[in-house]
Amino acid sequence: MTRISRTFGDTMQKEAVPAVSANVIFASTSSRFPSYRIGSNNQIIDAKENPKVLSMKEVVARETALLLEQQQRLSVRDLASKFEKGLAAATKLSEEAKLREAASLEKHVLLKKLRDALESLKGRVAGRNKDDVVEAISMVEALAVQLTQREGELIQEKAEVKKLANFLKQASQDAKKLVDEERAFARAEIENARAAVQRVEEALQEHEKMSRATGKQDLEELMKEVQEARRIIMLHQPSKVMDMEHELRALRIQLAEKSKRSLLLQKELARSKGVKDNLSNLFELDGAETLGSYLKIKPCSDIAPELSKCSIQWYRVSSEGGKKELISGACKSVYAPEPFDVGRSLQAEIIYDGQLIKLTTTGAIDPAAGLGNYVEALVRKHDVEFNVIVTQMNGVDQPSESIHLLHVGKMRMKLRKGKTAIAKEYYSSAMQLCGVRGGGNAAAQALFWLAKKGFSVVLAFESERDRNAAIMLARRFAFDCNIMLAGPDERTSLET
Numbered sequence: 029m030t031r032i033s034r035t036f037g038d039t040m041q042k043e044a045v046p047a048v049s050a051n052v053i054f055a056s057t058s059s060r061f062p063s064y065r066i067g068s069n070n071q072i073i074d075a076k077e078n079p080k081v082l083s084m085k086e087v088v089a090r091e092t093a094l095l096l097e098q099q100q101r102l103s104v105r106d107l108a109s110k111f112e113k114g115l116a117a118a119t120k121l122s123e124e125a126k127l128r129e130a131a132s133l134e135k136h137v138l139l140k141k142l143r144d145a146l147e148s149l150k151g152r153v154a155g156r157n158k159d160d161v162v163e164a165i166s167m168v169e170a171l172a173v174q175l176t177q178r179e180g181e182l183i184q185e186k187a188e189v190k191k192l193a194n195f196l197k198q199a200s201q202d203a204k205k206l207v208d209e210e211r212a213f214a215r216a217e218i219e220n221a222r223a224a225v226q227r228v229e230e231a232l233q234e235h236e237k238m239s240r241a242t243g244k245q246d247l248e249e250l251m252k253e254v255q256e257a258r259r260i261i262m263l264h265q266p267s268k269v270m271d272m273e274h275e276l277r278a279l280r281i282q283l284a285e286k287s288k289r290s291l292l293l294q295k296e297l298a299r300s301k302g303v304k305d306n307l308s309n310l311f312e313l314d315g316a317e318t319l320g321s322y323l324k325i326k327p328c329s330d331i332a333p334e335l336s337k338c339s340i341q342w343y344r345v346s347s348e349g350g351k352k353e354l355i356s357g358a359c360k361s362v363y364a365p366e367p368f369d370v371g372r373s374l375q376a377e378i379i380y381d382g383q384l385i386k387l388t389t390t391g392a393i394d395p396a397a398g399l400g401n402y403v404e405a406l407v408r409k410h411d412v413e414f415n416v417i418v419t420q421m422n423g424v425d426q427p428s429e430s431i432h433l434l435h436v437g438k439m440r441m442k443l444r445k446g447k448t449a450i451a452k453e454y455y456s457s458a459m460q461l462c463g464v465r466g467g468g469n470a471a472a473q474a475l476f477w478l479a480k481k482g483f484s485v486v487l488a489f490e491s492e493r494d495r496n497a498a499i500m501l502a503r504r505f506a507f508d509c510n511i512m513l514a515g516p517d518e519r520t521s522l523e524t
Contacts (some may be wrong), residue, residue, distance in 0.1 A: 119193060139175065143168045280397065284316065291390055310385065311378060317389045320396040320492035322364040322472045325376055325387065335361045339379040342465075344372045347392055356517040357476075360466030364474075367500050368462075368514070369393045396496060403500045411437045414498050418443075418450075419474065420486035434487060436502050439509065441477070443485065451479040455506040455513065460484075461499060462515025475499060476515065 143165060150161045310332035315323040325335060342358035345351070352375065355363075365374065371392050378385040406412050414434045418426050432450070435442040441459075442452040453459060460478035464471050464486060472492045478484040489495040506513035 139168055139172045143172070288316070294390055311387055313374075313376065313387050313389060317365075317374075317391060318394040318396060319365050319367065319370055319399065319496055320472060322362055322469065323374060323376075323389070325361040325378065333380050335378075337380065341377050343375045343377065344369060345375050345388065346372055354517075355465065356515060357465035362466055362468055362471055364463055364471035365393045366463030366475075367496055367503070368518070370395045396493065399493060399496055399500075402493065403497050403504075406497060406501055407504065411435055412498075412501060414494050415490055416443075416487040418485055419488050420484075422482075422484055432487075434498065436498055436505065438505050441479070441502060443477075443479070443487075451483060451485070453479045455502075455509045455511045456480075457511060459506075459511070459513060460515055461502055461513050462518065463495070463499065465515075478516075 146161055146165045146168065150158060150165065153161055310327060310329045311325050312328045313323050314326040315321055317323070325340065327335070340359050340361060342355045342363045344353040344355060346353070363374065363376070373389045373392055375386060375388045378387070412435070414436070416432050416434045417429050418432055420426060430445065432443060432445045435444070440452065440454040443450045444452075458478075458481055460476070462476055464474040464476055470488060473490075473495050474486055474488045475495055475498065476484065476486055489498065503513045
């Protein structure tokens, strides 16, 4: 609510105070002027029981002082209400003055009738009674004079009350006008504030849109710069890397050819020198001696017996000390090295007609190129998926070749088809995992997994790399859980 200004208070003080004459005499008795007092909420209350009655001059002076005292803390609306209440009081006083004027006229009439009656009585009486009548007539005349004086005072009070009523009426109108002006001003200020708030909101929304557009544009420009930088790098540095990769690939091919040639020369040299046991010249190991390939026992003589009639067993031979370790289940003519075989030599023992034939690789099994870096990259993931095909389940061949997913996690392994989980087991001492012992040309891409007692599967991977990575990854995660994951009957030998 808008507060009244000091200027309006000063103007009111200048106009209000001089309007009431200082020489005006207001009646103080209840017979000449009605008494009243100002109660709570500025209501006019008749003071019938209160012996102390304030005069009109004192009431006006007190109200004026109160108005001047409250002009700094009263709102315009409160001031207008104050003026309206004062105007109502003045109107009530004016009505009471009219009633008093009518009563005064009736008193004049009564006094005149009383004087006429006494005059008529004066001519009828004589002596002492006549003197009493004369005295009564003089008293009536004195009472008439007093009544006339009181009527003058009443007229003067009426004029003062009328002036006060007019002043209060004008002040009430001015206050209402000021209230209307202040209300209009407040509404205009509110509308301006709303418009300002709306402008601020629109500016904020526009700024947010521009920020989003700018951020998106900056991101697109940054992506373009990154792509351009990659293109520049590919135009300059990768050419050297690609050349080095081509050279390494060519060297690997040459090394493999030379290794194969060296094996052939060593075998021919062994034949030429002659061996104590002539049966050792009947068979040979064919295949690359690296992880990701497979070794096959191949007859090299026409007199060599059929392998189906021979007993075969594969062994790992330590490079230090020549300690021989049996590979459980590896009793086929084909064997695919697994990660445990890296750094060791492989030996196949063939028993035919009670005679023993030993075939040994020329050196230790070499690791697959790039497999170590590939596994290190997979270790950073919490869970790694491989596409596999279940070829056997619990020793029974599976005709279906549908794709399954093998999950190798940090705490467990899971085999599922779609959303259906076929096996889900945590790493434990009962779990077994190793490469397939046999299986033909596909042995390098298959592994054997005993998830728990009574459930085992043979899984075929998309490549030799995925198969060896899955074995190495699972064994590493199991080792972190203090579990040695290996094939059948291999855990004890590995721990020793």
